[in-house]
Amino acid sequence: MELPLYSQPPYLYVFLGSIGLWVVSDLSIGVRHGDQSDTTQDQWSKHVIGGTVSGGVLAAALGPELLSVPALPRPVGTFWLGIGLVFVGIAIRQYAVWTLGEYFSLEVDVDExxxxxxxxxYRWVRHPSYTGGFLSLVGLGVASGTWMGVGVVTGAGLLAYGYRIRVEERALRETLGESYDEYTDQTPHRLFPGLW
Known part of the structure; x- marks a missing residue:
């Protein structure tokens, strides 16, 4: 069985470096916005995202090492497309967090x-921070070079971010009421303009 491209130098270093950059980027957000409130409405969604995303990345990376799975076409181009998605996702997430400023929290915590x-x-989608995280996650799946990797991380991302969005939007509607309802009318999509 041929080794996946991402497990061969120099691609391995780029793959691991991309994961490292994504982790450091999220850690920097945690350092800036990690204060926890006593009034959290999180319902474990932070832990669901952490566990599901980590499991998805691990499965996408180890799957091709352990199983014979169909590869994506054009391995080198596909690898670089995946790495590009990771970087675009990091940039979108950082921009979204920066835009929210003091209102950003790692846990769902909405105040009146x-x-x-x-x-x-936030003009285009209601949860661009999660859009960025999801793009980075899918990027790692694409960079893994297999259909299984893309499927596993996409499923993990939809499960984790779908749950988080449901929890967060319930808290926003209950706490902010009409102002959030007006915003959802103006910005109907949660993650991707024109899709969802």
Whole structure:
């Protein structure tokens, strides 16, 4: 069985470096916005995202090493497309967090004094931070070079971010009421314009 491209130098270093950059990027967000509130409405969604995303990445990376799975076409181009998606996802997530500023939290924590932010990427989708995370996740699946890798991380991302969005939107509607309802009317898509 031929080794997957991402497990061969120099691609291995780029693959691991991309994962490292993604982790450091999220750690930097945690350092800036890691204060936890006593009034969290998170319902374990932070842990669901962490566990599901980690499991998806691990399965996508180890699957081709352990199983004979169909490869994506054009391995070198596919690898670089995946790495590009990781970087684009990191940039979108950082931009979304920066735009929210003091309103961003790692846990779902909505206060009545919060304002609905409609600037920057929030003009196009309601949860661009999760759009960025999801793109990075799918990028690693694509870079793994297999259909299984793409499928596993896509499923993990939809499960994790779908749950988080459901929890967060319930908290936003209950706490911010009409102002959030107006925003959802103006910005109907959660993750991807025109799709979802």
């Amino acid at each position: 004094a919060d304002d609905v932010v409609t600037a920057g990427p």
